[in-house]
Amino acid sequence: MGELSEVVAAVRERRPLVHCLTAAVTMNFVADALLAAGARPMMTETEAEAPTLATAADAMLINLGSLSDDGAAGIPAAAGVAVERGLPWVLDPVAVGLAPVRTPLARQLLELRPTVVKGNASEVLALAGGRAGGSGPDATDTVADASQAADALAQRHGSLVAVTGEQDLVTDGSRTGMLDRGHPSLARVTGTGCALGGLLAACLAVAEPWPATLAAISWLTLAAEDAAELSRGPGSFKIALLDQLALLEPDSVDERVGLR
């Protein structure tokens, strides 16, 4: 079994509990994607309860998406628990650079050295360089534009950095991987990027950051390819994507993404 296949199989076997502090608009899809993958989601975001519940988690996702007041207070408290307990965690700094709470919050979280930082090109450029970027949740830069910024972020914070888009780039500051299987349907429904954050956290619970990150991206993009063939439009694509996250044949992952 290839390295990525092993990660997929391990998530299904160990069923990691993933605590998610994530955008209200897509939290249900993130939870369903995690369950479909074989992991278990938990979603409380308040400062009063998230830190306590997080102590039972195997990994954590922090996504700044629609950032509620509850989340703005609960996220730093929960991230502190992740750091203290050595939980792997993912930062998805949605729309960083564009709004006054999430921008300083993302920088504060970066200082806590997330295991993986995942964003689109504009978000990664904004994080690394201090400039504003993007149009709402959408990138206005290409993945290639953000390659140097991703390396710099990775070196500075010891995080693995994943830049997602039509291609997906992964860097730990010394080596860079490129996956070229993104499917355009993924941009036609909400929550696929947020779900990738959840899958990343689930894979980090069972594997080292490099194979975990490649496995999570591969899992989503291969499932998307399969789902696109089974669907008529964005509604049926989204449903088929959940099906295929569950049905993906683990043995085929490395071969399909060209790693063996």
Added chain:
Amino acid sequence: MGELSEVVAAVRERRPLVHCLTAAVTMNFVADALLAAGARPMMTETEAEAPTLATAADAMLINLGSLSDDGAAGIPAAAGVAVERGLPWVLDPVAVGLAPVRTPLARQLLELRPTVVKGNASEVLALAGGRAGGSGPDATDTVADASQAADALAQRHGSLVAVTGEQDLVTDGSRTGMLDRGHPSLARVTGTGCALGGLLAACLAVAEPWPATLAAISWLTLAAEDAAELSRGPGSFKIALLDQLALLEPDSVDERVGLR
């Protein structure tokens, strides 16, 4: 027509208005399940508005799932309205025993004598015995383990208690019913347990607690059996489950669950 069939038919005919104060992560599925069943959902949870809106409701669901700060304030206020007006109401104490707001809140709500308390085995054990239990939203005990605790809760608070899992147990403290139709697919998508809470409230609006509870559990589990035959994976199962909640043939309910 059997006793449970009559409950299903009455929900469809009377279309009860169910006020839900429920987890953000699954609230949309709860609302869709209620509409599919023929009931009408209403979902405001703030302390400022939930009590006023609840005065128009026929029944209420209180689910402690992702418990927001809005909900933590609005839930006791709305429960007070349910008690004052004699509305039937359901308490679903998700992850009770594991976090510092929901645990005392669940005990406070128990004192108000919910019509039905519904939880997994670990939640029922935590409620009855004061011990922590479960792993996030998941049970770590079996339904049989929780049987005595369920009886004790029912006797102490005058509530009907439903313990859900691979089997579903219902007790009013003197008699016990067991339904054995749970489908494993129900655990592969979010919100099916929360939707059961909504269906329970809808059925309580039109029938006595004992047949209402058996009818709600039967409705969900029979729809799940039908849906599982029509689906490829968890995404298509979830959609088919909504279809089958609407399409369930009421005449067949009692016979299919073995009550006639």
Added chain:
Amino acid sequence: MGELSEVVAAVRERRPLVHCLTAAVTMNFVADALLAAGARPMMTETEAEAPTLATAADAMLINLGSLSDDGAAGIPAAAGVAVERGLPWVLDPVAVGLAPVRTPLARQLLELRPTVVKGNASEVLALAGGRAGGSGPDATDTVADASQAADALAQRHGSLVAVTGEQDLVTDGSRTGMLDRGHPSLARVTGTGCALGGLLAACLAVAEPWPATLAAISWLTLAAEDAAELSRGPGSFKIALLDQLALLEPDSVDERVGLR
């Protein structure tokens, strides 16, 4: 190409960014409907961030649905940005007249002269006449009952008013249009009314209020007709509706609704 067809084509070409402050229970469906239509959703509702993010938007939706405390503070602040920047915006005053925060908030927003006010008959009567109305989110009056109230609202606030129900009425205070294509399936799933609010905002970003409003209503109702033929029940209808919002043939719109 007919006038309504041009609006549909323009949304798909220009991909307007629509800032939505909308009910938690249906926000994911609103976002998916906007993406399916070709627009781009953005959903932050806090007072701290919504006004800043809104400066990048092409149009705005304000829906009072499950009205959180975050939204109650963020909505007037964001509406102020819409007015200041001349953004077209939609007010969907869900359950106005029935609860103590949304009722004065809706009146305050009306004074800001929304581009379009969209509600069911009971909501429009409540807004215009100061009486309470409706049963939770549902109308207890017919569209015809609300015709005069809609005219009065339109004249008083310079808004276009859309009254939705089995038929849909549109008035600017001097002329009135009636669309008669509503499909009963639209009332069997959550979020279709909220999604119409989002589509209205998207269409207002690319066209004048009169054709934009007729186009948005037509887009949703024609997609619903197509979806109903492809579905077994409410779950599969909801998914097919998203597919058909994306697949609707723009050339056919005017002809199908009888405008040419």
